[in-house]
Every structure is written in C-alpha cells, then in structure tokens.
Amino acid sequence: DVKVTQSSRYLVKRTGEKVFLECVQDMDHENMFWYRQDPGLGLRLIYFSYDVKMKEKGDIPEGYSVSREKKERFSLILESASTNQTSMYLCASSLSRQGVVGYTFGSGTRLTVV
Amino acid sequence: QQQVKQSPQSLIVQKGGISIINCAYENTAFDYFPWYQQFPGKGPALLIAIRPDVSEKKEGRFTISFNKSAKQFSLHIMDSQPGDSATYFCAASNSRGSQGNLIFGKGTKLSVKP
Numbered sequence: 001d002v003k004v005t006q007s008s009r010y011l012v013k014r015t016g017e018k019v020f021l022e023c024v025q026d027m028d029h030e031n032m033f034w035y036r037q038d039p040g041l042g043l044r045l046i047y048f049s050y051d052v053k054m055k056e057k058g059d060i061p062e063g064y065s066v067s068r069e070k071k072e073r074f075s076l077i078l079e080s081a082s083t084n085q086t087s088m089y090l091c092a093s094s095l096s097r098q099g100v101v102g103y104t105f106g107s108g109t110r111l112t113v114v
Numbered sequence: 115q116q117q118v119k120q121s122p123q124s125l126i127v128q129k130g131g132i133s134i135i136n137c138a139y140e141n142t143a144f145d146y147f148p149w150y151q152q153f154p155g156k157g158p159a160l161l162i163a164i165r166p167d168v169s170e171k172k173e174g175r176f177t178i179s180f181n182k183s184a185k186q187f188s189l190h191i192m193d194s195q196p197g198d199s200a201t202y203f204c205a206a207s208n209s210r211g212s213q214g215n216l217i218f219g220k221g222t223k224l225s226v227k228p
Contacts, residue, residue: 004157033215040123042220043158043203090157102148103216105157 003027004106006091012112019078021109023091030095032074033103034058034066037088049074081113116141118206120219127226133191135222137204140185144206148216149178149189152201161202162189194226 007022025032033048035058045058047066055066063085067075074093078085088110092103119138127133137147148163164171164178164187171178177190191198201223205216 040220042120043218045215048215092157102160102163103150103158105150105159107155107157 004091004093004104006089006106006109008109009107010110010112012114013078013081015082015113017078017081017113019081019111019113021076021078021089021091021111023074023076023106024072025074025091025093025104026072027093027095027104028071029093029104030071031093032068033092033094034064034074034076035090035092036060037090037108043090046076078111081111083113085111086113087111116217118204118217118219120204120222122222123220124223125225127191127194127224129194129196129226129228131194131226133189133194133198133224133226135189135202135204135224136186137188137206137219138184138186139206139217141206141208142185143208143210144217146207146209147178147180147187148205149176150203150205150218152203152221154200158201158203191224194224196226196228199224199226 004025013019034046035043049055049068065077088108090108091106094103149161150158151161152158162173166182175192180187201221203221204219207216
C-alpha cells in the first residue's frame with residue numbers, strides 16, 4: 001500500500017527548541033510539500049520541493065526551513081519553535097508529470113509548542 | 115487570481131439530506147478540480163476530481179458539478195450519512211503548468227446528524 005509517512009503523530013516542544021518533522025514517501029514521487037492546517041485557515045503551504053536538494057518557498061515560509069537530501073524524504077525544520085507554530089503539520093507528495101496532480105497526504109503531526 | 119474561494123465554512127445536514135459545498139476560482143488556466151475529504155486525525159484524501167471538458171462527474175453518492183463560464187464548481191453529497199461527517203477541501207490547478215501545484219480552498223466542516 002503506497003503511502004506518505006510522518007514520523008510523529010504528536011509532538012510537544014518547548015519555545016526556542018529546534019524541531020525536526022520528518023516525512024517519507026514510498027511512491028517515487030518527485031514533488032513533496034509541507035502544509036500547516038489551522039481552524040478557519042485551511043491548508044497553508046510552507047515549502048515544497050520538486051527534486052532532491054531543491055526547495056521553493058510557499059505562502060508562509062517564515063520561521064521554517066526544509067531539507068531534501070533523498071528523493072523519498074522531506075524534512076521540515078523549525079529553527080526556533082514559537083507558540084504561534086502550534087499547529088497540525090501535513091506532508092504530501094505528487095508525481096511531476098504534467099496532467100497528473102493528485103496529492104497523497106500523510107496523517108499529520110500535531111505539534112504543540114509550550 | 116490564484117485563490118479558490120470555498121463556502122460555507124461549516125454545514126449541518128440531516129441524515130438522508132443533500133450536502134452542497136461550493137467553490138469559485140479566477141484563474142482561467144486551471145484545468146483540474148479535485149475534492150479532498152479529511153476525517154479527524156487523518157490527512158486529506160482524494161475523493162473525486164473533474165476536468166473542465168465535462169459539466170458533471172458522479173461517483174456513487176458524490177457528484178461534482180462544474181460551470182466553466184461562471185468559474186464555479188460544487189460538490190453534492192446525496193443521501194448524506196453520519197459517516198460523511200468530515201472536512202472537505204476543494205482545490206484547483208493548472209496541470210499544464212510547470213509543476214501544477216494545487217491551490218486549496220479553506221475547507222468546509224460537514225456534520226451529518228442522525
């Protein structure tokens with residue numbers, strides 16, 4: 001069963017900590033995405049990547065960075081966690097071929113920063 | 115012009131009723147319109163999708179209606195069931211674009227009362 005796996009379902013971190021959220025996909029997809037989901041705000045794109053070592057800023061990149069050293073793995077990094085980064089974080093992947101745009105999402109990581 | 119506007123934000127329907135969620139877009143280059151369904155604690159999953167060469171697509175109790183001239187599309191859930199209670203996201207993309215990123219609406223929380 002093909003899937004996107006996020007390493008943690010729940011995380012609690014302290015303000016100022018460096019936080020790593022990991023995402024792995026087994027579908028050989030070129031594209032990977034990180035979103036945060038907050039009530040009433042929907043899915044907001046943080047960063048995305050079209051290829052290994054490539055990254056592009058999404059709509060809300062401030063306070064975040066990403067790393068993609070291998071095709072199947074895309075990491076989201078909170079350099080210095082703050083309480084306003086408490087949220088649900090969703091990873092997704094997709095094929096890059098034109099006309100094929102369906103995303104597969106992971107189950108999410110609910111991060112609480114205290 | 116990249117926005118997708120979704121309404122309503124929340125919806126309560128009686129069991130057996132029809133649930134209707136609406137979305138509107140501005141970018142005429144969009145040519146792929148999926149709907150995603152998200153249950154609590156899970157990531158969004160592709161439910162049904164349509165391309166603008168047809169005005170309607172039906173899969174079981176779920177139907178997408180598409181109005182190209184009005185730049186609107188909607189999801190109809192017939193004979194709504196409590197198990198349909200979830201958050202629904204519409205989305206749009208230009209699949210002929212360089213990578214075809216999906217642009218998501220803000221979501222509709224559907225509650226179906228028994």
